[in-house]
Amino acid sequence: EAEVAQSPRYKITEKSQAVAFWCDPISGHATLYWYRQILGQGPELLVQFQDESVVDDSQLPKDRFSAERLKGVDSTLKIQPAELGDSAMYLCASSSGGAGELFFGEGSRLTVL
Amino acid sequence: GENVEQHPSTLSVQEGDSAVIKCTYSDSASNYFPWYKQELGKRPQLIIDIRSNVGEKKDQRIAVTLNKTAKHFSLHITETQPEDSAVYFCAARTSNNTGKLIFGQGTTLQVKP
Numbered sequence: 001e002a003e004v005a006q007s008p009r010y011k012i013t014e015k016s017q018a019v020a021f022w023c024d025p026i027s028g029h030a031t032l033y034w035y036r037q038i039l040g041q042g043p044e045l046l047v048q049f050q051d052e053s054v055v056d057d058s059q060l061p062k063d064r065f066s067a068e069r070l071k072g073v074d075s076t077l078k079i080q081p082a083e084l085g086d087s088a089m090y091l092c093a094s095s096s097g098g099a100g101e102l103f104f105g106e107g108s109r110l111t112v113l
Numbered sequence: 114g115e116n117v118e119q120h121p122s123t124l125s126v127q128e129g130d131s132a133v134i135k136c137t138y139s140d141s142a143s144n145y146f147p148w149y150k151q152e153l154g155k156r157p158q159l160i161i162d163i164r165s166n167v168g169e170k171k172d173q174r175i176a177v178t179l180n181k182t183a184k185h186f187s188l189h190i191t192e193t194q195p196e197d198s199a200v201y202f203c204a205a206r207t208s209n210n211t212g213k214l215i216f217g218q219g220t221t222l223q224v225k226p
Contacts, residue, residue, distance in 0.1 A: 033214075042119070042202050042216035043157065056213055091156070099145065099212055104156040 002026045004105035006092050012111045018080035021108045025074070025094030033102065034067055034077050035091040043091055049075065082112045115140045117205050119217025126193055127225050134188045134220045136203035145206040146179060146186045147214075152199045160201075161188070193224045 005024040013019050025032050030051050035043035046065065048056040052072040060067065064083070069075040079086055089109050093102040116139040126132050138146075147162035163170045163177045163186065170177050174193075179186040186205075190197055203217040 031212075035216075040219070042117075042204075042218045044216070045213060048213065097212075099206070101147070101159055101162070102214060104158070106156050 004092055004094050004103055006090075006105035006108050008108055009106060010109050010111075012113065013082055014113050015083055016081040018078065019082050019110060020079075021077045021090050021092075021110075023075045023077070023092030023105060025092070026103055029094035029096050029103075030072070031095045031097060031100070032069055032075050033093040033095075034075070035093065035104075037089040037091055037107070039088070046077070046090075079110075082110075084112050086110060087112045115143075115205070115207060115213070115215045117203060117215045117217040119203050119220060121220060122218065123221045123223070125223045125225065128193060128195060130193055132188075132190045132193050132197070132222055132224075134201055134203065134222075135185065136187070136205075136217050137183075137185050138205040138215070139184070140205065140207050140215075141184060143184075143205040143207055145212075145214075146177070147204050147206075148175075148177060148188050149202045149204065149216075150199045151202065151219075157202060190222075193222075195224050195226050198222055198224045 032049040034046045037043045046060045047067045049069045067077045089107045091107045092105045095102050119136045144165040149157035150160045151157040174191045176189040200219045202219050204214050206214045
């Protein structure tokens with residue numbers, strides 16, 4: 001069964017450092033999402049792509065976060081500089097369209113010291 | 114902005130009893146309501162969903178009801194089993210171009226053997 005791939009699974013970094021997360025969606029899925037999940041809370045949408053275009057980044061802290069999906073397939077989420085409050089699980093998800101079921105990856109757990 | 118409220122935050126039931134989790138949403142244009150189950154350290158997985166053109170949907174021991182007038186939907190799990198123990202998230206998707214999926218805060222369900 002096809003799955004959303006994410007790496008790294010775990011990342012520990014010091015504050016002010018740069019971190020990057022990678023996501024490879026299910027083949028053929030045009031819509032890709034990055035969610036942040038703080039422990040004990042629900043996932044919060046950071047950015048949504050339709051192919052290579054950003055369709056929603058209203059909750060993305062653009063002073064330190066950036067996301068790209070250059071060829072409309074895999075995607076990278078970057079944080080620079082990382083802050084203590086960025087410690088969370090970063091979940092990538094994909095769907096075949098804006099109205100389809102979301103399939104989540106295993107997530108990348110970030111710890112900022 | 115769009116908001117999804119979920120209650121209760123924790124729920125403990127005896128094996129074999131029923132469990133009910135309730136959500137309300139703010140955007141009357143929402144038209145898709147999925148429920149996700151997330152086991153500790155794992156990815157959220159879709160367990161059931163309902164669209165705004167129906168009022169109830171059932172899949173074995175799991176059912177979801179939707180009241181569009183009240184902007185309220187609920188998850189019902191009957192004959193609970195210990196393996197149902199997990200965090201459950203409701204979500205609502207708007208019908209605008211982005212199809213943004215907003216999640217509730219989650220309910221930790223514990224089924225006691």
